[in-house]
Amino acid sequence: MPPGQSRPQRVYFFSTCLIDVMAPQAGMDAIALLRGAGVEVDFPQAQSCCGQPAYTSGYTDEARRVALAQLELFPEPWPIVVPSGSCAGMMVHHWPRLFADDAALAARAQAVAQRVVEFSAFARDVLGLAEVAPADVAATAAPLSLKVALHTSCSARREMGTHEPSQALLCALPGVEIVEQARVAECCGFGGTFSARHPAISGAMVHDKLNSIRDCGAYVLVSADCGCLLNLHHAAEKRRATGERLPRCVHLASFVRERLGAADAAQQVTD
Template sequence: MRVGFFHTCLIDMMRPEIGFSVIKLLEAAGCEIVVPENQTCCGQPAYSSGDRKAARALAEKFVEEFEGFDYVVIPSGSCGGHVKTHYTDLFSDDPVWLARMQRLAPRVFELTDFLYNVVKIEKLPGEGKNNIKGPVTYHDSCCGLRELGVQKQPRALLEKAGVTVKEMKDHRQCCGFGGTFSLKYGNVSAAIVDEKCKNIQDSGAEAVVLGDLGCMLNIEGRLRRTGDNTTRVLHVAQVLAGDA
């Protein structure tokens, strides 16, 4: 099966090592991976800020670049949620583009959902290979959880990789990032992430694992700024691939 890998802006620009972990996982699942060189942003920041013209242009670009693949895999519930649930809104006034997106949408998957429900991966590269000695806790990103139903999948895969998950209090609660929300409402965002960081620390886990780099950067940044230099913050792809 040919899989188009949409690596997201944040991974491409800030943590490319996560992208290589994703490729390792998809190769282990027997996929033929294609990474379109001209891919850019999914358009979520523009859409969330009310710039429908820019968001629509990026949506069209995404569809043109990825509609030819058997599946599209995105290692981000946020970007995946935007593509699957909001592109149809952007194309609602154009029957031709709407039809193209409706044909593509069922083939777009968040990474752990794809590994668990589509390819049903049997052997993970990270089984017994991670430098994780104790339990981890898992943060459910808002979009992945509420728009894509991603919750069971990452936990089941972590268990398969031999990693114990110890749930924190309010693991389904927002970390306060929310893209442009954290810029517009900085004080509110900081209060939310402070509560999330406390719940992570109170869990006693050595690391927090999650599936969105935006949440990851927000949580890790706040932990470090408040003096916590020991709690590890890891993308689920890194753990499943044995790169943690």
């Protein structure tokens, strides 16, 4: 949002296919925060995938078809809020490239890309949720102090820089102590189709990431990217079955609602 521009009355919400299929409550928590701030939310029912899995696997034509189906969904000049820095990065940086050979489609893709904003950036910069005063926090908010680690997906960190607004949101929450794991910028091993093509390497990476998160003393692992969260959550579940203590994994929007006193906020990414 340009400096000085008023808060929009309405936004589009592009949920991502992972949230839609595997972590719907994370999407509902993000929508609840938007609505709670007085912003109306339009959810295009025909939305599906941003095309990133095909694109990063080298299937450019297939990715272009998927992206083209999404371009029709945002006819009004409203911001498009995306609760995933990875998918937002695809829409902002790679959709215009997909249509570079077609001037008309490239212009449409660029126009859409300019309205895409990742959720944590929108929550910080437009909703002002990084400036929550203690008096604004509901009386039901849990007073328990928690050590929280933040993980940001590779695309979100390097393409969108959304580790910064995510951290700002966490810093504003009551009773939150942010702890940083070793090699914080390293990949969790998911990488979309990378984890399916190279499962042994991916598995080693996710367990290395879990080890560093465990060793920093985090009780909760928060991320704004459900691909990473699902990867880390399910790997942690297998290790918990052997008696190991590991933090729960939850989407940033859900954790913000939880700390602000929402009893129905997701406690983990799979809720």
